[in-house]
Amino acid sequence: MGNRLTLLTLAVCLVSCAQRGSQPYELQSEKDLAGHRVATVSGSIYDLKLSQRDDIDLKLFTFEADALQALLTNKVDVMVHDDIFLNHNARDEYGVKIAFKGEDRFPTALMFRKDNFKLAEALNDVQSQMAANGSLDSLKTLWLEEKYLDQDHYTHIPEEPSGEPLKVACLTNMAPISFMVGEEWYGIEPDIARELAKYLHRPVEFHLYDFSSAIMALRNGMADMMSGCIFITEERKEEYLFANPYHSYQPAYYIKDIDAQKAGGAFWDRIRNSLEKNLIKESRWKYITSGLLTTIEITILAILLGSVFGIGICAMTRSRRKWLRRTAGVYNWFMAGIPMLVLLLILFYVVFAKSGLNPIAVAVIAFALNFASGASDVYGTSLDAIPYGQTEAGLALGFTRLQTFMHIVLPQAVKRGLPLYQGQCISLLKGTSIVGYIAIQDLTRAGDIIRSRTFDAIVPLLLVTVIYFLLAWLLGILIQLLTPKKSVL
């Protein structure tokens, strides 16, 4: 416990140190960026554009919130993103300002699989209808003219018809493009997608993906279209199909505003504000609780399944048949070598791609397969730790082989192996934090979702960390409770 406290203190110190000091920059145009550290989101148009310049120290982040945090903590000098990324209020709140806006205009559209002309054409029809009757303009006014921060303006979500849903992979959880409030998605692109769904008489579903996962989901049909301020580039056009652009966004170069009043107040006020913003507002704590349940569900199911499967693997490694031992050896070698994330992605996007299996089920299977290997190792080590004399003594008393194993060897092995087993379970728990890659909203992803809405990189992260600690501790207690008690008779 002492260790954990030390770690927390250390993290807090690092954060507070990083926030001190800043310098002014005279930035007027993109030429002035030379020699500066520039943050942007990896895979974005700015990534593509600025990575061509070798006089810029480009830093790439997965989420906008991380890029913004890098700017706030002086890890970068400039952050580049769409001009609608932060409105007045938000800029004041975080103490950033727009140094200048870029010359370019980036046409943006929803993206489809290359052969999905039908859907793209449908969207084009929808968009031209919307342009004709003025509803596209009113959407733009609603979302892009900085009125969206007020909850009253969020679009009412109508009842959706039943049937095969239109699956939209959202790359970003960022107002006003596409963002979550509770379980529901809002923003200009979800609204366009809803118009398309209405036109097709299908319900619509939104899932949050990172760029690489979304591409895989699109390719194997787990998603029908991709949303998230995707700019049309020649390269992308070769691989994917775009609908007609609905808007052109302008790049904005954000810098820290050293004149801005930092959100002040006493320490506890700041903490309260931060918790208010990250947890209470828009009921954001619900992401944490539902993510927590998902994490627990995956962990427990994977442990149960993997433990049973591990018995099989362990039996194989100890079999008299050479080919069984070999098979188990190859299995363990494979599981020891493959990164868990790769295994998860292969299972989800390749092996079970066509099965329509629930992502949680796939995650359970992936972690169970990996856990089985570790568990079989734990079982083997524990059994080997029991001297053969114990078996001989049991046999010599007249127990059968099975009785000897069940009554004499196993109870001792369980006692020995439990700490190892507990360690395996806890690393499984922590390992589940990667399931966000297959669009599962677990505890880690819940933190990411909150972060991407509040642009607060630290509090959600710390909160999630604390919950993981508690979970690991509770898991340990649970396993201890399940331990067979001392008396054997």
Place this chain on the structure above:
Amino acid sequence: MITISHLSKTYHNPGGSTLTVLKDINCTIEKGEVISIIGPSGTGKSTLLRALNLLDPPTGGEILFNGENILAKGYPVHKLRQKMGMVFQSFNLFEHMTVLENVMYAPVKILKKSMEEASEEAMTLLRKVGLAEKADVYPSSLSGGQKQRVAIARCLAMNPEVILFDEPTSALDPTMVGEVLSVMRQLAAEGMTMLIVTHEMKFARDVSTRVFFMYDGYIHEDGTPDQVFNHPTHSATKAFVQRIRKEVFEVDGKDFDFLNMETRINRFCIKYNIAGKMEPAIGLSRYLAPEYMKTGDQLTVRITYSELSGETALDFMQAGATAAPLIFQDQDFRQQLLSICKDIKEEPTTRGFRVKLLL
């Protein structure tokens, strides 16, 4: 009760080599016999015991237990073991159970006795081995001797017809050997049938009704303790029961390293605490070995010492010879020799002719 005929056991090593530990074992064991199995290490004593209760199933031959062939296919081995208890060198107590649980576990689980009955019987047995007060402790807090007594009680709890003891005192400190042997003595006095692999010669001599001397995979000698210990018929038996230690030198010509031989005789005498014999042994070998070299190139010199009788002897064996060298017929020389050693024995052997000087 037990009839063993032409029993053999061969191990097949992974490398393809084979090792035959039991070659041809034949014997009959009657109810109430206490049989000590003695012999040098590696001659198959433990393997024989472990073959009997099929912990190491034999590879050939036949074992009849109460008239039933226990090597027959489908024979219920666990039933056999319930009647044939075993006590191990390393105790093998169940470390996760208390002493009492160790003793009552098998009766409860196998014989389906009630907890009360089993615990009552277990306490009786623990009292018998003098450990009733340790009933509720775990084996890890017991001394070796106490552990082995618990192991005997555990074995007795199944009410076996015969108990196999596999070197029950070999892992114990000398101070703890006595307590275990006295429990075994008591069992023997009560008429328990026992087979004991042991290095405790005094125990074997005093308590056994019969002794097997095992050597090279056979029961070399089988008889009463008096026959085996006092009148052994085989030289190997004799060497073993008299605890004869030896050092052998193959002298293969005039160029043999005689100084090295002296060094080794020296070391031998120090090792067995017979420094007084060192001088005559070295002197005699230094004088006689070159003498032998005059009549031939091959000579085996051997110094032996019996830890039991204290007898030390220096042997000269000349292969192919039919008599001792001529010099031994010289009466003055013999007198001179007898002033150094106690006796001179001359005997023809299958390989040649031996002269034995008792020091």
